[in-house]
Amino acid sequence: MAGVSVAAEWQLLYNRYYRKPELYQMEWKQVDLTRNKIACAPFGGPIAVIRDDAKIVQLYAESALRKLRIFTSSGRLTAETVWRNPGGRLIGMSWTDDLTLACITQDGTVYSYNIHAELLGTFSLGKECFENSVVECLFWGNGVVCITEAFEILAVPDFKMPKTVKLADCSLEELPHCMAVIEPQYTKSGDVEVLLGVGDHVLLVDEDGVQPLADGIGPLQKMVLSRKGEFVASFTHDGRLLVMSSDFSKEFIDYTCESALPPDQLAWCGSDTVLLYWDDMLLMVGPYDEPVRYIYDDPVILIPECDGVRILSNTNMEFLHRVPDSTVSIFQIGSTSPPALLYDALEHFDRRSAKAVENLRLIRTSLPEAVESCIDAAGYEFDISQQRTLLRAASYGQTFSSHFRRDSIREMCQMLRVLNDVRHVDVGIPLSLQQYKLLTPSVLINRLINAHKHLLALRISEYLGLSQEVVIMHWTCTKISASTAIPDATLLQILLDKLKICKGISYAAVAAHADKSGRRKLAAMLVEHEPRSSKQIPLLLSIGEENSALVKATESGDTDLVYLVMFHIWKKRPPLEFFSTIQARPLARDLFVKYARCYKHEFLKDFFLSTGQLQEVAYLLWKESWELAKDPRAKGSSLGPRIKLIEKASNLFAESKEHMFESKAAEEHAKLLRIQRELEVSTKQAIFLDSSVSDTIRTCIVLGNHRAANKVRAEFKVSDKRWYWLKCFALATIRDWDALEKFSKEKRPPIGYRPFVEACVDAGEKDEALKYVPKLSDPRERAEAYAKIGMAKEAADAASQSKDGELLGRLRQSFSQNAGGSSIFDTLRDRLTFQSLS
Template identity: 80%
Template sequence: MAGVSVAAEWQLLYNRYYRKPELYQMQWKHVDLTRNKVACAPFGGPIAAIRDDAKIVQLFAESALRKLRIFTSSGRLISETVWKNPGGRLIGMSWSDDQILICITQDGTVYFYNIHAELINNFSLGKECFESSVVECVFWGNGVVCINELFGIFAVPDLKNPRAIKMSDCNLEDLPHCIAVIEPQYTMSGNVEVLLGVGDHVLLVEEDGVQQLGVGIGPLQKMVVSRTGKLLASFTHDGRLLVMSTDFSNIIFEYTCESALPPDQLAWCGMDSVLLYWDDMLLMVGPYGDPVRYIYDEPIILIPECDGVRILSNTSMEFLHRVPDSTVSIFQIGSTLPAALLYDALDHFDRRSAKVVYLYYLNASRNYILMKSFSSSYLPLGYENLRLIRSSLSEAVEACIDAAGYEFDISQQRTLLRAASYGQAFCSQFQRDFIQEMCKTLRVLNAVRHHEIGIPLSIQQYKLLTPSVLINRLINAHKYLLALRITEYLGMNQEVVIMHWACTKITASLGIPDASLLEILLDKLKICKGISYAAVASLADKNGRRKLAAMLVEHEPHSSKQIPLLLSIGEEDTALVKGIESGDTDLVYLVLFHIWQKRPSLEFFGTIQARPLARDLFVTYAQCYKHEFLKDFFLSTGQLQDVAFLLWKESWELAKNPMASKGSPLHGPRIKLIEKAQQLFSETKEHIFESKAAEEHAKLLRIQHDLEVTTKQAIFVDSSISDTIRTCIVLGNHRTAMKVKTEFKVSERRWYWLKVFALATIRDWDALEKFSKEKRPPIGYRPFVEACVDADEKAEALKYITKLTDPRERAEAYARIGMAKEAADAASQAKDGELLGRLKLTFAQNAAASSIFDTLRDRLSFQGVS
């Protein structure tokens, strides 16, 4: 009986059943579709209505002001706003894929409204549309095509990035009979194509050309492109419905209507049929068989969906769609398919047949044994049905689950799922999570279909839309509680819901004190772990609630998000503390640079002085890039020695300048820097050494600078005292060499070493000899010998070898100039056998000399000297 009552509401179009369940009784009052321009969003979206200013209508109790009103699909008012008619008459409006209401006025201005009737953007189609009014427009998902009074065609392919494109000129002399658009995603070129019904043919207009199609097929009065962009339904001047490919190469089917009067609306119902609507009749035409007629005594609007058409009237919302195969298999009158028998078995089960109840609770394998062992006469009728379909039981269960998904009636959903569950108990191989998944889906769909929410999605629409998009639409409609429950139920991320709620709460709660609002926000934000408190705080700051933002950001666990926001709201000191606590030097530097730019130097210095990590990081950076600023910091904190070290370092940096080695213009500033450093060092007792070193460094640089000026040779600066003395002697400037010796208290021993080797370098042997006779050299004569030997002057070396008092030194000196006998004599005087052995090795190539050393060594051994 249930199958009879369900199927009785179906209409047969050739071999396909269609049904038209009522989704809602509209909750609005005094809304007459004939008096309004209406735009209905697909996927169960909102309805926008505004009084049509192109019609003369009688005003009853309503205001003369026109209002743009937005309703849910169940007719509940979401929002409204006064329409101020800013750009002339409203030519057309439609909803984008993102549920943004697009309104186009006569002057070519495009206005964007959200579902709360708030104007969020606008742009102009251009000068040509402003000067020659827009007269018609055709929308698709995220685009629109407009025609102005001069028959210019303008397209906006993407309303998210609005930019008007002028299409090719068609040389029209009158407005086309009808317009249709093939969306860019369905064209070969990837650009929008506009179809114009002109005369007895159709013009295909693109940005870069115009084609003539279907010559002789028209005139066409109405055209509509299918959802896939492949088929075109059209109504001809002589009352024929033509369905053809969009390239006009093939007519799929043709139907002659009873009237040649063009329908008010033409729409696709899925992909299997086309709907034509006149004043009181809706005609559904398929490729085969007689059409189906529906009579209406009130105006309707057709809202195409991916799987059917929603029908809006003044009082109700219906959904006309094809009956799914699974539903037909169960409820078709006289059906004996497995799904129908399973559904019937549940009916017997519900009558509380004792044996069926008992068998239902047995395990699946035992049920099969019982089904085979009991005779059919002994078992109740419900169990007999199961026995008949046991080989197709999984197929029947699947059909019941599938049919439940297509139902809008909750009691029917429940019955079908119970039938599936009943059959599943006897079907061990069926995957049990199928029912659970369908239950989840239906709970979500039933929740959003409720008249309070008013989103009548079918299961196909829901799958195409996806749960995440549905959640976004719920939160945009401020249905936060439902969105939160759905995300929790489906295991989705709840952060997007909580964040949107928090932002809306802050915007709409300007009268609530910050502390109270903080408690409200924290109570909800804690629901979602890992949520960004910084993002919420940022929005609070943008809404002028800086105190609230500061309180919110305290709860942000991630320093990388917390600190930038603290800086943006002026909480620099708190940001610095947080950065130091995080231990992340990059974050500390971020805060330091921010404070550095905003505060006076002394205030900045005071801020970082009390924080060692911040101070040390600043010093490290400034040492490399900001010496002057660092000097100011050290001076402000009394660290004179650090300033001195910086000045000394700067002097060395100045020395690296290539110009510093070209004779001196930069040496003056260097000396002054070192002298300043010396003065600063002298003010602290702990840096006496550094003060003295700086003083001597400056004095040496001045002498070296004068020498380079005098000699015109850049060879003195930055050399050591010893090198300076040596160079002076080599150049013959003995007076300056002596001056350097005296100034820097060079010791006599050091002075003699330097002068001996300097004179040897210039081979001034007379001066060397004279120098050796001035007084007894404090370094002895050995350096004189070494200097002469190094210069390969053996004769000069002999002058000083004889003056060596140590026979060992004398023996080694003789050996160095190749005098074996003299070396042997000196070694024998020293009575050093080891020395004789070493000297013998020196003369190993000379047999006679080796013999001398051997003889002397034997003699020493005989005498007992080692």
């Protein structure tokens, strides 16, 4: 049976089975692991290879020039570059979580390469490493710990933010026998902690101090932590493997090995077993029972994964991992579990044997669990034919089961199709199901596009229902960088054919990359396809397309964007060129004028002069004169400059027939200011400036300076009516009643005598008012005047002459508090009413 052949490859360790399927026959040639430094990325990532300069090796047909080479996990060369070795001997290298290769040289310089062997940058670990060379380094995830010749311990917790941290001084006199790192994410303090095998004990070192642990346990020759930092496996000087808790308080495994020589490599296989590798033997030790031994003729490198260990040799790559329970239940020799019977039923069904129905009848109640086990086992298989058989068994069982989640098979098929595609030798990413789930599909797609597997990444994204935008964007940017020989118009069409796959994709971002790549014309053509003005316009500015940006901004109607473009052009171009640019765009012009009116008067005047708008310049000058008047610091000294500004405004207004009124008004304003300054000098009172002509005349009369008042009247041709009003109330203000009476008799006032009455009444002088009331010719005015001074009978007599009932009603209302006065108006109104009826 098929189950016998499958299980025959397994190794039993206590009560758990392990298997070691081959993932690839390596495609590389003449790569000897013993002659090179090797860095293998987890999750089926790339392999970095560089000749080890610490060893004397025979070069064969190789160049003496050292090269850093990048391979896929299947051994296919993807990139290489010459290693210049500027910082001394290479101490160590490792892949970070985002697949950046960090290489540390003897002088403490860290070189970062991407998966295409392109140097991304360098940084130094500090002067300590430069003065005292690095002798050992230990990587984890995104960080590294180094020891110098002076026994100083330095750490970089995160390569993304390369900051060197110096750990506490351990007072070491010699290098530690071994070292292990507890990652910051698994420590209580959140900082990196280092375990050092020193003498017969262990030191726990961090930034704040040193703590001795496990006194008498050593000397320890090798030490390695489990993936999550809960356990530490160590190899002692007397040939024992110890597995303890990371604080060395509990012991779980104490196994005495056949050799006291320390293993070349010590690694965890999942969280259950520990692997020890010597020259020709790989030993797998578990908590119970005898270990499992594997013999190798070639050297191997152990690559720990979350669910096992990949084993790399010169010729192939294998994956050592625990056999899942679902697989054991199906393929274990002699198994009669429901999943095994279901798998057997499919085989009988294919042979058209009635025993298939018998098997189904036996597991009728356990059929849903059997189907789930077949699906689960299919997920852990690397052999595609075995996956297909297990899924067919699940589908066969599902037909006879009503209590089953129908999407399980579809979801597993979906995951396996993705896994099988990336495991292909051409791609070389041998992910297991558990690794795939932990890595996540989005990260896998990012790794594919970084490896320039864009088509596969696009198909997987489409298949899984993920956004294709990130794939298209990366492909587009890569295409632009790589297609230097393709004309811009041709390349544009190629890019547009792909970009239209994703609606809403940022053409501006692609155009920005084209600009950075030195293809400004292509960037300009690309940005034309960007529908979002907020993305399009800043890019147009960055590539020097200011005119196009201004057109787009004004068409969008977004004033913020117009201001953005306008300020950019304003800063870059000469004033006259800037003025001509915005003059052609009404929205931009109006926004500029609005802004400049508030903040840039001088610049705005230049704009108006350049466009022939002299009256606008005049208005600005006039406004500046008023601004000078408001400035308390220049109150006394600003009059001369103010008058000059107003005269300039008058002259500019005079250039246009349509603004002759404004020109005359500005001229008279300047004249008035001069007169007011003379009045302030002669009267020694600062009360005239910026008052009106009327107020100036009134103030002169109040001060008794009638000559000055007449001069102002003559200068500004004040009418007789206005003059009489002003002088009448001014004399009443200073209570010069004789002068007021004399003034009223000079000639018949053109305004009549009513203002005289009102001026006296307002001043509270009713007797003075009586001098002018009889002179009122209109009986209505006379009646109202008598009413104001409280003379009811006289008001009634005057009102009776007007025969105005409405007037009588108003006057009666004004005497509502006076019973006698009210009765007079009532009698008079009754009489008028009777006369009108008869």
